[in-house]
Amino acid sequence: MTSFYGKIALSIAGWFVESFEDIFKPLNKDLPKAGISMPKRVYDAIIVFNSFIAYLISLVIVILSFFILKYNPFSFIIYIIFIPLLTFIAVFTIGYFYPIQLAASRRAKIETNLPFVVAHMGAIASSGIPPSAVFKLLSKFKEYDVLAEEMEKIVTNIEVFGLDPVTAMKEVAKRTPSEKFKQILLGFASTIESGGSLKIYLKNMSEQTLFHWRMKREKYLQQLSTYAEFYTGILIAAPLFIISLFSIMNMIEPNLGGVGILQLMRLSIYLLIPILNVAFIFFLSSTQVEI
Numbered sequence: 001m002t003s004f005y006g007k008i009a010l011s012i013a014g015w016f017v018e019s020f021e022d023i024f025k026p027l028n029k030d031l032p033k034a035g036i037s038m039p040k041r042v043y044d045a046i047i048v049f050n051s052f053i054a055y056l057i058s059l060v061i062v063i064l065s066f067f068i069l070k071y072n073p074f075s076f077i078i079y080i081i082f083i084p085l086l087t088f089i090a091v092f093t094i095g096y097f098y099p100i101q102l103a104a105s106r107r108a109k110i111e112t113n114l115p116f117v118v119a120h121m122g123a124i125a126s127s128g129i130p131p132s133a134v135f136k137l138l139s140k141f142k143e144y145d146v147l148a149e150e151m152e153k154i155v156t157n158i159e160v161f162g163l164d165p166v167t168a169m170k171e172v173a174k175r176t177p178s179e180k181f182k183q184i185l186l187g188f189a190s191t192i193e194s195g196g197s198l199k200i201y202l203k204n205m206s207e208q209t210l211f212h213w214r215m216k217r218e219k220y221l222q223q224l225s226t227y228a229e230f231y232t233g234i235l236i237a238a239p240l241f242i243i244s245l246f247s248i249m250n251m252i253e254p255n256l257g258g259v260g261i262l263q264l265m266r267l268s269i270y271l272l273i274p275i276l277n278v279a280f281i282f283f284l285s286s287t288q289v290e291i
Helices: 004-019 021-030 040-069 073-125 131-138 146-159 165-175 179-194 198-252 261-287
Strands: none
Touching (some): 021 073, 073 131, 073 146, 073 198
């Protein structure tokens, strides 16, 4: 069901979405994987509508600031052209890439817990209970986070929509952001259809996923040692060397190309080095492997 806000956005910005449909095609593929149940066309319209609202708000702020701050007309022309435009682009970009980032986050959480969930599935299935009961039991373990939500979708497909377990798994496999989990679900369904042993299948998949999980973490630990050497050399030793060099240069010649050496030292200490450290922290966060 479309919300009231979604209907307004669709009525106002729907023409834009239809006119530039190709722009939204990559985004629309990630909406189901991100767990966003909103219709694709409605979400696209909301992005455009939000961007247009942000454009108007920033335009009003620029006009009001002109009367309050009394800056020169040339600056006003520059501001009134570029600030609303940049605001529109920024809001549009955030809305556009949000599902892509959310899908990537969900995929990482799924693949972090996947070896343990598959092992858990194998232990439950070995007791001889039906597949639907396996998924229902696992959906109650909130420790599995996104995987528990995926299991709950399978249960909903079975109990609410009346699908058989095989079809229910295939439907969820189409929309899951994790290719590994997709292959496990399709293999699970294929094993049921062919009358194979779920116990043997899940045991083999558990060993495979756990092996890849261990290899991924070993590789990350090796990368961390490289990052540590980089941090020590570039962000600890190099700044100390540069500050020492500036101190010596300041005693010989306090100015460099019309700029004071002390000003360069302050710029390095209070701006450049903190920015580099924050950037390094963001880099580590983006490459971090969840455990």
